[in-house]
Amino acid sequence: MDFRLSSEQEMLRDGARRFVGATLDFDSRAAANNEEQVHWNKIAELGWLMLPVPEAYEGLGGGIDDIAIISEELGRGLALEPYVEAGFLPAQLMTLAGTSAQCAAILPDLAMGTARVAVALYEPQAGFNLLSDKSQAERDGNDLRLSGTKVNIEGGTTATHILVSAALDNAPALFLIPADAKGIDRIDYDAIDGRILSDFIFTNVTLAVSDQLTGEVDASSAIMQAVDLAIIAQCAEALGGMDRAIELTAEYLKIRQQFGQPLANFQALQHGIANLFIEANDARSMVYRAMSKANASPTDRGRAVSACKVKMMEAARTVNGKAVHYHGGIGVTTEYSVGHYLRRALMLEQRFGNSAFHFERMMEMAYLP
Amino acid sequence: MDLTFKPEDESFREEVQAFLRDELPANLAAKEAQGFHLHRHEISDWHRKLWQKGWVAPNWPSEFGGTGWTPIQKYIFELEYGIANAPELSLIALSMVGPVLCRFGSQALKDRFLEPMLRGDLWFCQGFSEPSAGSDLASLKTTAVLDGDDYVLNGQKIWTTAAHMADYMICLVRTNADVKPQAGLSMILVPMDAQGVTVRPIETIDGDHHVNEVFLDNVRVPEDHLIGERDSGWTQAKFLLGNERTHNAYVGMLRRYMRRIPGSIETELANGLNTAVASELRRQHARLEIDVDALEWSVLRILASEDSTALAAAASAVAVGGAELLLRAGELEMAIFGGQTSAQFRPDGCKALGTSSGAPGRVTQYLYWRSATIFGGTDEVQRGIIWNTLYRR
Numbered sequence: 001m002d003f004r005l006s007s008e009q010e011m012l013r014d015g016a017r018r019f020v021g022a023t024l025d026f027d028s029r030a031a032a033n034n035e036e037q038v039h040w041n042k043i044a045e046l047g048w049l050m051l052p053v054p055e056a057y058e059g060l061g062g063g064i065d066d067i068a069i070i071s072e073e074l075g076r077g078l079a080l081e082p083y084v085e086a087g088f089l090p091a092q093l094m095t096l097a098g099t100s101a102q103c104a105a106i107l108p109d110l111a112m113g114t115a116r117v118a119v120a121l122y123e124p125q126a127g128f129n130l131l132s133d134k135s136q137a138e139r140d141g142n143d144l145r146l147s148g149t150k151v152n153i154e155g156g157t158t159a160t161h162i163l164v165s166a167a168l169d170n171a172p173a174l175f176l177i178p179a180d181a182k183g184i185d186r187i188d189y190d191a192i193d194g195r196i197l198s199d200f201i202f203t204n205v206t207l208a209v210s211d212q213l214t215g216e217v218d219a220s221s222a223i224m225q226a227v228d229l230a231i232i233a234q235c236a237e238a239l240g241g242m243d244r245a246i247e248l249t250a251e252y253l254k255i256r257q258q259f260g261q262p263l264a265n266f267q268a269l270q271h272g273i274a275n276l277f278i279e280a281n282d283a284r285s286m287v288y289r290a291m292s293k294a295n296a297s298p299t300d301r302g303r304a305v306s307a308c309k310v311k312m313m314e315a316a317r318t319v320n321g322k323a324v325h326y327h328g329g330i331g332v333t334t335e336y337s338v339g340h341y342l343r344r345a346l347m348l349e350q351r352f353g354n355s356a357f358h359f360e361r362m363m364e365m366a367y368l369p
Numbered sequence: 370m371d372l373t374f375k376p377e378d379e380s381f382r383e384e385v386q387a388f389l390r391d392e393l394p395a396n397l398a399a400k401e402a403q404g405f406h407l408h409r410h411e412i413s414d415w416h417r418k419l420w421q422k423g424w425v426a427p428n429w430p431s432e433f434g435g436t437g438w439t440p441i442q443k444y445i446f447e448l449e450y451g452i453a454n455a456p457e458l459s460l461i462a463l464s465m466v467g468p469v470l471c472r473f474g475s476q477a478l479k480d481r482f483l484e485p486m487l488r489g490d491l492w493f494c495q496g497f498s499e500p501s502a503g504s505d506l507a508s509l510k511t512t513a514v515l516d517g518d519d520y521v522l523n524g525q526k527i528w529t530t531a532a533h534m535a536d537y538m539i540c541l542v543r544t545n546a547d548v549k550p551q552a553g554l555s556m557i558l559v560p561m562d563a564q565g566v567t568v569r570p571i572e573t574i575d576g577d578h579h580v581n582e583v584f585l586d587n588v589r590v591p592e593d594h595l596i597g598e599r600d601s602g603w604t605q606a607k608f609l610l611g612n613e614r615t616h617n618a619y620v621g622m623l624r625r626y627m628r629r630i631p632g633s634i635e636t637e638l639a640n641g642l643n644t645a646v647a648s649e650l651r652r653q654h655a656r657l658e659i660d661v662d663a664l665e666w667s668v669l670r671i672l673a674s675e676d677s678t679a680l681a682a683a684a685s686a687v688a689v690g691g692a693e694l695l696l697r698a699g700e701l702e703m704a705i706f707g708g709q710t711s712a713q714f715r716p717d718g719c720k721a722l723g724t725s726s727g728a729p730g731r732v733t734q735y736l737y738w739r740s741a742t743i744f745g746g747t748d749e750v751q752r753g754i755i756w757n758t759l760y761r762r
Contacts, residue, residue, distance in 0.1 A: 003670050006370070264760075275752065281667055284667075285664075
């Protein structure tokens with residue numbers, strides 16, 4: 001058991017912290033002109049997009065622990081770039097479900113940041129069911145026609161490609177299609193955490209048969225595995241947010257004076273901060289535990305990931321909520337950063353299945369052989 | 370980063386499980402499972418077996434009879450030990466006095482006491498807290514005054530676990546009143562059969578007897594029973610109290626409870642437990658198990674850590690968290706057995722009709738663990754440590 005980062009990982013973390021602090025975080029992006037593509041290009045230059053891509057496709061073949069390091073730094077800084085959702089996740093899905101030709105056609109460009117892939121999995125009126133068959137790909141001669149609706153997609157506004165799940169011949173399937181294909185309508189909306197989400201409506205979109213990912217791993221297994229790992233990465237993001245929120249709050253309590261002394265002199269507040277540390281500390285442990293099962297059986301991995309999500313989201317709400325509270329009035333302003341950690345936590349809860357969904361999934365998996 | 374157990378640690382786990390399976394007497398395990406505090410006479414044969422195996426003293430340096438295990442191996446042993454319902458051996462002797470003697474004691478004290486402690490022939494109790502000195506331990510008032518070749522002790526200790534069974538008390542006493550409180554303390558070994566030692570039992574709300582008051586009335590203790598340097602007692606106390614870095618025992622106990630709960634729910638369904646209630650209790654168990662998993666991995670992170678500041682804060686976090694989980698587990702087990710927990714737990718059995726074997730002791734267990742938020746540093750002291758080490762400056 002060794003929880004230490006390697007020296008390369010320490011450099012990755014330190015570099016990420018510097019970059020996020022200079023360019024992507026809450027304070028630096030407020031000052032600068034928030035240029036989304038410029039940021040994505042810089043992320044690509046740092047090699048972050050190469051990390052989840054196998055070496056065979058001009059990537060670095062990194063592991064989930066590397067992705068988690070970056071994600072945690074992004075969470076600390078409240079970065080808006082959808083690194084996990086539109087950087088890691090599509091790379092992971094392609095690697096699992098694509099043929100080597102299909103991977104070679106997109107992954108090098110994804111690693112360079114020139115191809116941007118939005119992942120469309122969830123549907124309206126389907127909860128968090130990843131294998132809903134409401135979106136359908138029907139055979140039409142030598143082609144396929146895709147119809148359906150997908151919701152809550154990250155990175156949709158800048159996507160060059162869409163990786164979309166749909167039922168084909170009554171089985172789950174994945175398709176990689178150009179974002180500008182005819183028959184795709186997109187609705188964009190602001191989420192409370194500052195991200196822009198998109199809903200896609202596919203109306204008889206013509207697909208080539210070769211658009212279907214037909215690699216080693218079947219679509220539903222690939223989706224389950226990739227999403228599980230994305231959840232781990234997002235939980236790492238939540239950790240970064242919690243840790244930073246606690247730091248900010250402790251600093252604030254030492255500076256803020258009322259009744260002739262710093263608020264940090266009051267034991268109730270000292271103990272309140274200690275409680276936040278206890279929550280965040282245990283939540284961090286669940287991420288390591290889930291990472292330890294990243295290569296385990298789907299059931300063992302799934303149970304660990306779902307348990308991690310449940311614990312993390314509760315901790316994030318508690319910690320970030322209290323961080324707002326301990327700031328008093330300024331905690332609920334948008335001008336100050338601390339409230340934004342809570343907003344992001346509420347959105348992270350709803351990405352890739354919320355706590356209630358994951359608790360049920362964990363319960364179901366407990367009874368599987 | 371390596372988040373797996375080494376193959377040799379997994380083999381060690383299997384070795385421990387096999388030993389416990391083959392050697393732990395079933396009746397002893399059954400008594401322990403019910404949560405009944407076993408007397409030293411009931412444990413002595415088992416203690417001998419572990420001594421013969423060389424497994425009694427994981428916390429001692431190997432040159433003095435310790436096991437030489439890595440922190441992870443110690444953890445694995447304590448976890449499997451707890452799960453198997455193996456009874457706790459003489460905790461004070463093995464976990465506290467032994468390491469202190471190994472580190473600070475004279476050769477004469479080591480020669481005299483270490484071997485009998487390892488064999489299980491000598492039991493110790495811990496005389497630290499006093500009626501006026503609990504969290505503020507350094508303010509303790511029991512004095513030890515040198516008179517010829519003896520120290521003469523006067524004062525009173527309280528919450529002295531196992532004083533009624535102990536041969537010796539490791540006692541924190543005041544040997545110097547002219548300095549700061551912490552700087553005037555010494556550690557001394559007091560024979561419990563010495564003239565002037567009176568033990569008075571305290572019955573606790575769990576209905577069992579573990580703790581006592583110990584009155585010291587002009588008790589003469591040979592000078593060579595003082596451990597280490599005079600007035601160095603506070604350093605030794607910090608070493609002793611900090612030695613159990615992680616409260617490992619909590620995880621073993623928690624896993625014991627977690628593992629038996631699903632079976633208890635199944636049994637009680639056949640015993641008339643409402644199916645909707647059973648479903649709710651299963652969900653509570655699953656939710657609690659998430660928190661036990663988190664605690665376990667927080668402990669593993671402490672075991673692997675070398676950063677002493679982070680360690681102090683994390684150890685305090687685990688202490689607070691572990692106590693809370695023990696209470697939640699107790700609440701859940703009481704809920705499973707419902708009305709069958711009504712009869713107060715007695716060692717000679719339960720007269721109430723229709724009582725499942727898992728029911729007696731559940732209320733006792735819960736009430737016992739209420740002291741977990743108090744002993745070893747109250748929750749508030751632990752939170753203070755977290756604030757002071759991580760945030761104050």
